[in-house]
Amino acid sequence: MKKNLLIISGTRPNLVKIAPLYNRWKTAYISSFNIKLVHTGQHYDYEMYESFLKDFKLPQPDLCLETKSDFVCKQIAKTLILLEDEMIHNKPDGIIVVGDVNSTLAATLAAVKLHVPVFHLEAGVRSFDISMTEEQNRMIVDSLSSLHFSPTKSSVENLIREGIIEDKIIFVGNILAEILIKFKKEVQRKSNFLLTLHRPFNVDSIENLKYMINYICNNVDGEILFPAHPRTLKNLKLFNNPSNLKIIKPLPYSDFIDHLSRCKCVITDSGGVQTEATILQTPCITLRKNTEWIETITDGTNILVKDIRDLKRAIENSFKKKDKIKLPPFWDGNVSLRIWDSLKKYYNLN
Numbered sequence: 001m002k003k004n005l006l007i008i009s010g011t012r013p014n015l016v017k018i019a020p021l022y023n024r025w026k027t028a029y030i031s032s033f034n035i036k037l038v039h040t041g042q043h044y045d046y047e048m049y050e051s052f053l054k055d056f057k058l059p060q061p062d063l064c065l066e067t068k069s070d071f072v073c074k075q076i077a078k079t080l081i082l083l084e085d086e087m088i089h090n091k092p093d094g095i096i097v098v099g100d101v102n103s104t105l106a107a108t109l110a111a112v113k114l115h116v117p118v119f120h121l122e123a124g125v126r127s128f129d130i131s132m133t134e135e136q137n138r139m140i141v142d143s144l145s146s147l148h149f150s151p152t153k154s155s156v157e158n159l160i161r162e163g164i165i166e167d168k169i170i171f172v173g174n175i176l177a178e179i180l181i182k183f184k185k186e187v188q189r190k191s192n193f194l195l196t197l198h199r200p201f202n203v204d205s206i207e208n209l210k211y212m213i214n215y216i217c218n219n220v221d222g223e224i225l226f227p228a229h230p231r232t233l234k235n236l237k238l239f240n241n242p243s244n245l246k247i248i249k250p251l252p253y254s255d256f257i258d259h260l261s262r263c264k265c266v267i268t269d270s271g272g273v274q275t276e277a278t279i280l281q282t283p284c285i286t287l288r289k290n291t292e293w294i295e296t297i298t299d300g301t302n303i304l305v306k307d308i309r310d311l312k313r314a315i316e317n318s319f320k321k322k323d324k325i326k327l328p329p330f331w332d333g334n335v336s337l338r339i340w341d342s343l344k345k346y347y348n349l350n
């Protein structure tokens, strides 16, 4: 008998990750599973939501909740209540959640309270910084999931160390690699930099943001294209920006990947961009004290800059890394296949 699964998305990066999963289901697993797409509405602007549905040819979700952004606890609570209603009503056989955003946590809590199995994609990645909302979300979700789909060897090791039964951990690889293979082209690099910043610790204080932006613009050689997240844009508008900074709205995925493939170097605080830069061999500077994507440092182009004053040296070092990349195992085009096969096994489906 077919199993009924909900695939939950809440934010822009969630949509990127569910796209290959949904497409693979449609082409090869439709006789085993019924799928309902649920978007929690955490991201809702056209550029953060609809544009991604369009780019990935995803259908309108079967259910779109209007939780929007709010204080963290309110956002989680609203999502939890609405998803509980949905699951009581439709009794899914399982839910698939991705990443580490608040919607992922809320969906997991609603499901486990109703004894619905949770399958977590990107399980086990850890920054070891429990002050990050995302790290809190990851740890809670992983402690409650029925299957853990892990993107890297280090994420598998983290789960084992945390006492997760090994049979429940499936090393599937990085789903972002599967989608990038389709978008990747051989391109000529340009001389500009690409910048993305949205983490609260970097952008929520106007003073800090202004200092960082000025420091970056004064210490890199070239134009900096900055597709700014709405959270960041709010504060960017409150001061004069340097002339080599070109602020634009968030880009559609294909345009963003095009810029990421062509730029001289990306400066970011995003998790996804770190792994995408490694796959595209783009030098990458991460303005954070830690990363949950350690392989992007050991095997890829990424360099952590904990103190902005180290920026210039880090950029030079990152250029040197780009020719020595070895992609981590299973960062390939078959991640969604491994996931669906594991789900069939979980439910004893032929």
Ligand code: UD1
Binding pocket: 011, 012, 013, 042, 043, 044, 045, 046, 048, 049, 069, 070, 100, 101, 102, 103, 133, 134, 198, 229, 230, 231, 270, 271
């Ligand atoms: C969320 C995730 C973060 C992820 C990021 C990707 C959590 C805790 N954080 O951060 O891990 O890296 O998404 O983008 O879940 N806003 C809009 N329009 C939108 C969406 C957001 O204007 O479509 C603005 C709102 O002012 C909102 C703010 O952005 O208050 C923050 O949105 P929220 O979803 O809470 O967190 P993100 O910073 O997007």
